[in-house]
Amino acid sequence: MTAHADHAGAVRRGPVGRLADAVGGGLAQAVMLLIGLFWLVPTLGLLVVSLRDESVNAAEGWWTVFTKPAQLTIDSYSSLLATGFTASFWNTVLITVPTTVLVIGIAAMAAYAFAWMTFPGRDVLFLVVVALMIVPVQIALIPIAALYGQLGVFGSISGVVLFHIAFGLPFAIFLLRNFFAGIPASLLEAARMDGSSEWRIFATIVFPLAKPAIASLGIFQFLWVWNDLLIALVFADTDSQPMTKALQSEMRQFGTNVDIIAPGAFLSLLVPLALFFAFQRYFVQGMMAGSVK
Incomplete structure (x- = not known):
C-alpha cells in the first residue's frame, strides 16, 4: 500500500x-x-x-x-386598466383557483383509494384513468360544447372550470397515486390498529406527508389553467373571458397595440412567478420524491 x-x-x-x-x-x-x-x-x-x-x-x-x-x-398600465382588463384578471382568478383546489382535493382522495384501498375493479379503473391521460383535448371540444349548450353553462366561468377539472384529474390522480404508494405500509397499518378510519388516515397521515407532491401538482395545474387559451376561446364569452383571451382579442383587433399587450402580458406573468417562488421548496422536493430510496 x-x-x-x-x-x-x-x-x-x-x-x-x-x-x-x-x-x-x-x-x-x-x-x-x-x-x-x-x-x-x-x-x-x-x-x-x-x-x-x-x-x-x-x-x-x-x-x-x-x-x-x-x-x-405607467401610462400603458393606465390605458390597460381602461380597457376592462381588470375584469379579465379576476375572471382568470375565478377560473384558476377553484380548478386547482378541486383537482387537488378530488385527485388526492381518488389516489388514496387506488393506492391503499381494496374494492372491485380497482385496477381496471386505474387503467382507465391512465388511458384518459392520452386523450387529446381537441376531440372533446365539440361534444362538450353541445352538452354545455343543453345544460345552459356554455360561455360561463363554471363551464370553463368544469372542463379544466375533467381534463386535469387523470394526470393528478396518476401522479398522487404513485406518491401515495411509496408511503410505508407499516405506518398505515399501525394507524388502523389504533382504530383510525380510512378518512382519518388520509387526512392526518397521508395528506400531510404528500405536501411536496401536492405542491408540485398545484403549481403545474395552476400554470396550465392560468396560461390556457384554447379552452377560453371555445367556452368563455366576453363576460367570462380570462386574460389570455382578452390579450388575444387585442392582438386580433389592433395588431401592433403594444401599449396594451405588453403591460397585460407582464401582469399575467407576475402571479405565476410569485406562486413558483413561494412554493419552490416544495416543488423541488416533489420533483425529487421517489428518485432516492
Missing part, C-alpha cells in the same frame, strides 16, 4: 475527479447563475417595453432605457 493511501484512508483523485469537484462547486454555481440571468432577459425586456411609450418602443430597443431612464412611464 502507498503512503498517501495509508495516511488518508482514501484513494488519491485523478485529474478527472478534481475537475468534477471543481465543476460541482463554485464554477457550477457561477454557470447556473449566468444561465438564470440570461433566462430573465426576456422578462426584463417585457417589463421595460410595458413601461415605455409605444412610439419609443417602435424607434428604439428596450435596452436603451439604461441610458434614458426618463422614458419610463
Whole structure:
C-alpha cells in the first residue's frame, strides 16, 4: 500500500475527479447563475417595453432605457386598466383557483383509494384513468360544447372550470397515486390498529406527508389553467373571458397595440412567478420524491 493511501484512508483523485469537484462547486454555481440571468432577459425586456411609450418602443430597443431612464412611464398600465382588463384578471382568478383546489382535493382522495384501498375493479379503473391521460383535448371540444349548450353553462366561468377539472384529474390522480404508494405500509397499518378510519388516515397521515407532491401538482395545474387559451376561446364569452383571451382579442383587433399587450402580458406573468417562488421548496422536493430510496 502507498503512503498517501495509508495516511488518508482514501484513494488519491485523478485529474478527472478534481475537475468534477471543481465543476460541482463554485464554477457550477457561477454557470447556473449566468444561465438564470440570461433566462430573465426576456422578462426584463417585457417589463421595460410595458413601461415605455409605444412610439419609443417602435424607434428604439428596450435596452436603451439604461441610458434614458426618463422614458419610463405607467401610462400603458393606465390605458390597460381602461380597457376592462381588470375584469379579465379576476375572471382568470375565478377560473384558476377553484380548478386547482378541486383537482387537488378530488385527485388526492381518488389516489388514496387506488393506492391503499381494496374494492372491485380497482385496477381496471386505474387503467382507465391512465388511458384518459392520452386523450387529446381537441376531440372533446365539440361534444362538450353541445352538452354545455343543453345544460345552459356554455360561455360561463363554471363551464370553463368544469372542463379544466375533467381534463386535469387523470394526470393528478396518476401522479398522487404513485406518491401515495411509496408511503410505508407499516405506518398505515399501525394507524388502523389504533382504530383510525380510512378518512382519518388520509387526512392526518397521508395528506400531510404528500405536501411536496401536492405542491408540485398545484403549481403545474395552476400554470396550465392560468396560461390556457384554447379552452377560453371555445367556452368563455366576453363576460367570462380570462386574460389570455382578452390579450388575444387585442392582438386580433389592433395588431401592433403594444401599449396594451405588453403591460397585460407582464401582469399575467407576475402571479405565476410569485406562486413558483413561494412554493419552490416544495416543488423541488416533489420533483425529487421517489428518485432516492
